[in-house]
Amino acid sequence: MTNIKRSILKALLLTVLPAVSFNALAQVELKTEMFKVVEVQKDNGTSKIEWITPNNIVPGDRVGYRIIVENKGDKPADDIVLNNPVPENTVYVDGSARGANSSIVFSVDKGNTYATPEKLFIIQNGKKLPATAKDYSNVRWVLTSSLKAGEKDSVQYIVQVK
Amino acid sequence: MNKFMVLTSLLVGSLFTLQSHGAGTSAGTTISNTASVSYEVGGSTITDDSEPAVITVQELINVTIVSQDSGNVSVSSPETGAELKFQVTNTGNGDEAFIINQVNIGGDEFDVTLSTIYLDDGDGVYEPGTDDATYDNSTPSTIAPDDSITIWVTSNIPDARNNNDTSEVQVSALSKTFSDDGQANPNAGDVVTDGGDSTTDAVYGTGAANADDTAIFVVSAIQVVITKVISGIDDQLGGSQPVPGAEVGYSLTVTVTGTGDATSVTASDPLPVELALKAGIAGTITVNGVDLTAVSGDDSASYDANTRTITVDLGTITAGSADSVITFTTVIQ
Numbered sequence: 001m002t003n004i005k006r007s008i009l010k011a012l013l014l015t016v017l018p019a020v021s022f023n024a025l026a027q028v029e030l031k032t033e034m035f036k037v038v039e040v041q042k043d044n045g046t047s048k049i050e051w052i053t054p055n056n057i058v059p060g061d062r063v064g065y066r067i068i069v070e071n072k073g074d075k076p077a078d079d080i081v082l083n084n085p086v087p088e089n090t091v092y093v094d095g096s097a098r099g100a101n102s103s104i105v106f107s108v109d110k111g112n113t114y115a116t117p118e119k120l121f122i123i124q125n126g127k128k129l130p131a132t133a134k135d136y137s138n139v140r141w142v143l144t145s146s147l148k149a150g151e152k153d154s155v156q157y158i159v160q161v162k
Numbered sequence: 163m164n165k166f167m168v169l170t171s172l173l174v175g176s177l178f179t180l181q182s183h184g185a186g187t188s189a190g191t192t193i194s195n196t197a198s199v200s201y202e203v204g205g206s207t208i209t210d211d212s213e214p215a216v217i218t219v220q221e222l223i224n225v226t227i228v229s230q231d232s233g234n235v236s237v238s239s240p241e242t243g244a245e246l247k248f249q250v251t252n253t254g255n256g257d258e259a260f261i262i263n264q265v266n267i268g269g270d271e272f273d274v275t276l277s278t279i280y281l282d283d284g285d286g287v288y289e290p291g292t293d294d295a296t297y298d299n300s301t302p303s304t305i306a307p308d309d310s311i312t313i314w315v316t317s318n319i320p321d322a323r324n325n326n327d328t329s330e331v332q333v334s335a336l337s338k339t340f341s342d343d344g345q346a347n348p349n350a351g352d353v354v355t356d357g358g359d360s361t362t363d364a365v366y367g368t369g370a371a372n373a374d375d376t377a378i379f380v381v382s383a384i385q386v387v388i389t390k391v392i393s394g395i396d397d398q399l400g401g402s403q404p405v406p407g408a409e410v411g412y413s414l415t416v417t418v419t420g421t422g423d424a425t426s427v428t429a430s431d432p433l434p435v436e437l438a439l440k441a442g443i444a445g446t447i448t449v450n451g452v453d454l455t456a457v458s459g460d461d462s463a464s465y466d467a468n469t470r471t472i473t474v475d476l477g478t479i480t481a482g483s484a485d486s487v488i489t490f491t492t493v494i495q
Contacts, residue, residue, distance in 0.1 A: 028199060028210065029210075030197060030199045031213070032195060032196070032197045032213070032214075032215040034195065034215040034217060056363055057219055058186075058219060058221070059185070059219065060186060065215065067197045067212065069199055073203065075204060076203075078201065078202040079200075079207075080199060080201040081200045081201070082197060082199050083198045083199075083200075085196075088194075089191055089193055089219070
């Protein structure tokens, strides 16, 4: 075997092997769906919020993200933690994170530490201040129960485009 | 919509009063969102990412137009080219030009003949046809996000109007993108496909849908105008450099036009801290060629050294009579 052939084989092994082992274990599939969150006026004077196809997003619009986890394997998946950095050029909309069967925590330091809203603080001009929704850099959902084989769950939150 | 979504809807409803500030994220910017998951299967921890969900921010067309005149604008009857000042600000997130329209509003005493609109050259001074070019609605200048232009909207005031008659004029700004698309009266949320910057769509904003303002002309049978010019600088060194100690001469001209008498006309000139009247209250203020003392109470001219204000009581002036000219010399401190 020539050196060239050997190095090609080595490269193949390096790239293929991890992927093979990954596929063998990866059974939870993750999908992010996005929507435009709009307020629709009804005839009786009230309004309701709808999640629609995200066409023509402009500054000030709200974008809803739904993250769907599905266990496509044949074993239960435990200790599921979902993490979503709040996208650039958007701010988290206060109180919008949802997820049945999950505890929701936030980060104000790009995901280094997480806590519930009342335990989050920022330092501004040397003063420690309670963090507000616009300070959140990451949203984390810690699922409180396992996802059995074939089961599906979803969480969601809303951002506003700056 | 399932029950879970309905619950979300109710809770989020009250948050819609939040507003974004400034022009916002530029048209064409992509917002990419990738979620990640970690979990355990058979004792191994596995992590994975979702495919990114990508949104491109479209161009929001928003604009404000605001009258810059404080209160009603006094005009004569008749008067040619009476000007109103407006500021047009692009509050959208992309470059946009605007078509400016002016109309007479009803419910007042008279209508004006709408005339030329001028684009201010940046100094905020009305210089029609010289420094300020005619605003061409067929090729209006593009305004960057958050930038403003100042325009002068001119009108001709009809003859034989009575004192205190008013005329209201409305000036509006329409997005050129929508105008070019044949949408002369777009509503918030209307779209021009591919009409935005960076091949985005142009979306009409709520601000753009109400982009107009009004200003009111009021006929004043008599008008008093004061102008101030520097008549000369003597630096006491044989030159004319405005250095400390230099003497700066000023000339104030008071002109009364129209018909009737202007009573209790008082010219007042508060000098900046850098200047003081030469010799202070012992100095001289010349009114229509007559030297008066700066000290208060002995004649119609006075100087207050604390506020550095020169005051001349000109009394009653009949419209059309010769200009009143006030001259004095100051010293740079």
